[in-house]
Amino acid sequence: YPYRLYEHINDRYRFFSTATVYKYVAPVVRFPESNCEVLQIWMVVRHGTRFPSNNIIANISELHNYLSINKMTSQLKNEEVDKLNLWTFKLKDEHAEKIIEQGYNDMTFLGRNIRNLYKDIFKDNFNSQDFKVIVSPETRCKESAIMFLNEAFQKVIDENELEKMDLFDARFNLVNRVKTMVTDFETNFINGPEIHKVIENVARILGLDNLLDFNIVKAMHDACRYQKAKDINFDSPWCAVFTDDDLKVLEYYYDLKYYYSHGYGNMNNVQESMAIIQDLINNFDNKDQNKSGPKGVFYFGHTANVFSVIVGLGYAKDTIHLTDTNFASMKDRKWRTSYLDPFSSNIRAVLYKCGNDIKVTFFINDAPMYVEQYDCTLCSWDSIKQLLDSQYDQLIQIDK
Numbered sequence: 001y002p003y004r005l006y007e008h009i010n011d012r013y014r015f016f017s018t019a020t021v022y023k024y025v026a027p028v029v030r031f032p033e034s035n036c037e038v039l040q041i042w043m044v045v046r047h048g049t050r051f052p053s054n055n056i057i058a059n060i061s062e063l064h065n066y067l068s069i070n071k072m073t074s075q076l077k078n079e080e081v082d083k084l085n086l087w088t089f090k091l092k093d094e095h096a097e098k099i100i101e102q103g104y105n106d107m108t109f110l111g112r113n114i115r116n117l118y119k120d121i122f123k124d125n126f127n128s129q130d131f132k133v134i135v136s137p138e139t140r141c142k143e144s145a146i147m148f149l150n151e152a153f154q155k156v157i158d159e160n161e162l163e164k165m166d167l168f169d170a171r172f173n174l175v176n177r178v179k180t181m182v183t184d185f186e187t188n189f190i191n192g193p194e195i196h197k198v199i200e201n202v203a204r205i206l207g208l209d210n211l212l213d214f215n216i217v218k219a220m221h222d223a224c225r226y227q228k229a230k231d232i233n234f235d236s237p238w239c240a241v242f243t244d245d246d247l248k249v250l251e252y253y254y255d256l257k258y259y260y261s262h263g264y265g266n267m268n269n270v271q272e273s274m275a276i277i278q279d280l281i282n283n284f285d286n287k288d289q290n291k292s293g294p295k296g297v298f299y300f301g302h303t304a305n306v307f308s309v310i311v312g313l314g315y316a317k318d319t320i321h322l323t324d325t326n327f328a329s330m331k332d333r334k335w336r337t338s339y340l341d342p343f344s345s346n347i348r349a350v351l352y353k354c355g356n357d358i359k360v361t362f363f364i365n366d367a368p369m370y371v372e373q374y375d376c377t378l379c380s381w382d383s384i385k386q387l388l389d390s391q392y393d394q395l396i397q398i399d400k
């Protein structure tokens, strides 16, 4: 990850996989972009911050059973125990996965940012010829798209002007986007020494005699991270039951899970990403070779859509697979879901005309992607295409 210019975060560890706050991950200082002419922006965006799912709401509600904390046996400070004892949880099923104020703020921020960065692209009014926008049918994605576009065009955009993602469009793979499959790596990690130590620590901090079930610890972690995502200046009292090292283990748990469900741990994911990468190639080639096509292409979807682009580009790929036994040696791994897919995560590819050359820069969450193979961030479009082709050639080899 080339950019480590994050906004100052208070003294606690704040990287919570796909429930991370966007601001903690995106660079504070804007990348100085080239002065070349922008031909097209192609972008895939995950919706802004949302409430947790039904399941998670139900699990967090259960935490009321763990609130009679004994100040004598607990290692929490008195005021932390008081805050926990006063903790109430009001979310109900009807809140599940709804976008929240922080989500609107993120999208407004992203829309304003893109308008400032590419003034020429956004100087004209929104119209479906110059701007191709396709949105997942989920309300959180539609609302995110509208907030983003209203700000980018400084005009109220009507939802009916936006195209809906087709459930069976291979580029978006909506049908398979939520993957519940649990791998042996995940099960073994849950039953392994690192998680065992987290469970022991939480029980000790709370002053309990018995160990807790991992699902309860997970619910405490959810209570902590979703509260942080909602009110970024406020800590849930549940955060106090974790040490920073424990939070790093839980982050790895999610990294491992997504590595196999959406990442390089399963070659089907790379295979499935071909459709969205081909869409990028078609759009950029059309601009480059036929001088036609929209100025902007925007897809508003989910975690699965962003990961699909990441693995299709071959970004954040480690040379060693993440497994249940290599947490310690993978400390500096590239596959960090907190950085890759926070709320409002986005990948932006920008096609430029620099003199007679056609170039491209990729951005992940506003940080430029460094392309190791060619040592560039502003790279020749032809060489990037070769790189993408060679990635798929390797896939075809594996298939044979």
Ligand SMILES: O=C(O)[C@@H](COP(=O)(O)O)OP(=O)(O)O
Residues within 6 Å of the ligand: 018, 046, 047, 177, 178, 301, 302, 303, 304
């Ligand atoms: O597609 C969906 O419904 C959820 C799945 O979330 P996880 O279960 O992967 O956290 O992703 P989101 O919309 O938040 O990007």
